[in-house]
Amino acid sequence: MQIAVLGVGLIGGSIGLAARARAEAEVCGYDPDPRVGARALELGAVERVAKDVAEAVHGADAVFVAAPVGALAETVRLALAGAPSGCVVSDVGSTKRVVADAGADERFIGGHPLAGAETSGVEHAREDLFDGATWYLTPDAGNTAGVLYERLHRLLTSFGARPTAIDAGTHDRLMACVSHLPHVTANLLVTQAAGLLGGESSQRLPAVGPSFRDATRVAGANSAIWTDIYMSNRDALVSGLDELSGRLADVRAALAAGDAAAVTAWNERARADRDALLGAGVAGGPLHEIRASVPNRPGVVAEIALALGRDGVNIVDMALSPSQDNRQGVVALWIAGDDHAQSAQRLIADLGFPVARA
16 A cells, blocks of 8 residues: 655654554655655655655555645645545544535545644654544545545554544534633633733742643644644634633622532532543444445445444444445444444434344
């Protein structure tokens, strides 16, 4: 298998290392900074470096676009323009709005690995960066080629990741809440704490407790990256800020009224919600094979994957078996846990496809 990685920083470099070591793939890299490409070659993240996007994607079976959010849409466009007809093209951006137009091409499947590190750059790339990490995929239910979705899913699984389908709009709203909004609030908390010193730049913050340090760890994250993220997902982020403002007003009202019972209930509810969130998506138990008969049309595999993803059912593995006349086929899915397998059968049946447990 031949893989192209466009942008060989921490994520792109880790994709290259994982693809070479775990998928036995040949990896060609491209980076607009020749020094970064040379360093990726030196570190073994890629086997060769291309001079441009067209050269990198030529003959590729899969392309990963790991460009900064500000350059993502244009790099994806160039990748699709130069990639072969049977090549799957994906990205690793934390917002999907910027690549929405690419979904019109059946070869493109948006992606976002929930993996990273405090450090950046290919020097910190690791083969095991994606072990156990959720890797969101945003296929187009009316357009994505099933065979390409299967190829990408298998490839990501070989990296150690857990591919999970989600629609692009839900992805951006989710990221606004669990990633982008925490950065905003961390910035505000730091500014408010600094303001208590009267704005004296020469003064240092007094010793702070672990709660403040933990809550503000991401404050002032790299502006070259985060300004683009804020702006590209601004609609979802504004909605999240509006909702948070309402919740803050509720807490303020309870405190102002001296309503200890309401404050206790609010605090207990937050603890229960956090416990539930931290346990979400952890699928265990034996694997069950689910087989569904489907027509051979664009987007049918994406439709199934999205339906299962919305219900929290993770696809551990999958395989496609077309009929001899290529008019229909069987999608085999392996699901962990009996409850999840039952849910998968129900969801697929609700879509109108004959389904059974093998």
